[in-house]
Amino acid sequence: MSLQKDPEGFEKKILHQYADFTNARVLEVGCGEGRLTWKYAAASRLTVGLDPDQDAVRVAQADSPHDLRGHVHFTRASAKNIPLAKERFDIAVLAWSL
């Protein structure tokens, strides 16, 4: 299939207008396979992606660029019960998931 999503890059451009990810600790809820994650994670200090779909999390983990693996993590979890400590993140991103 020839599907291409947002080749103009509007989503990335606007996302960066709305939040400064530089050195930030970011929680992404509904990260899926990490399509959006890779548009900001390199700038962050820590990125944690959550998704209830184990298969999607596996793909995100497998596609992680080697140089980002130290500070980008993906976990299977639901937003209804986030297995993380309180007040840990500067930015939360609801990625096509509300």
Place this chain on the structure above:
Amino acid sequence: MVHALDEIRRTLTPDGILIDLRPVEDNWLVEVASQDAVQVAGKLTDVPIGQADDAAAFRAMREVESLGWFVREREQEFSFFYYWDTPSEMKEFIDTEWEDFEKIEDSVLKAAQSVWASANADARVRVRVKMLITRWRKIQEPPSR
């Protein structure tokens, strides 16, 4: 949904921000785009399940705003395009991936096929998805007495 937003709020620092980025149903346009021109072929049809999901999301955000958990700082709409090489590939995707929230009527598909066939050789079909991005700021809880 509100419980999930409370969980997200719990993980945020006292002045943390929440970015809500999502598509909003609005009978998205089907277009044929080439280097030189963009032609509108028609509109997709919103499906009730998707409309209900959108309504629930807006309701949840209004509720957390009224509860004083977050304050809305900034918001805008923008376009997010899905492109396919051919109308049939577009239809296959819509029928399988978007079945819960959008459908393409035969008349719109036929119009897209007609416009695409007569357009320049580099023409592709695309759907203009309406996106909404909102930045919310966590409101600090008053110190307990």
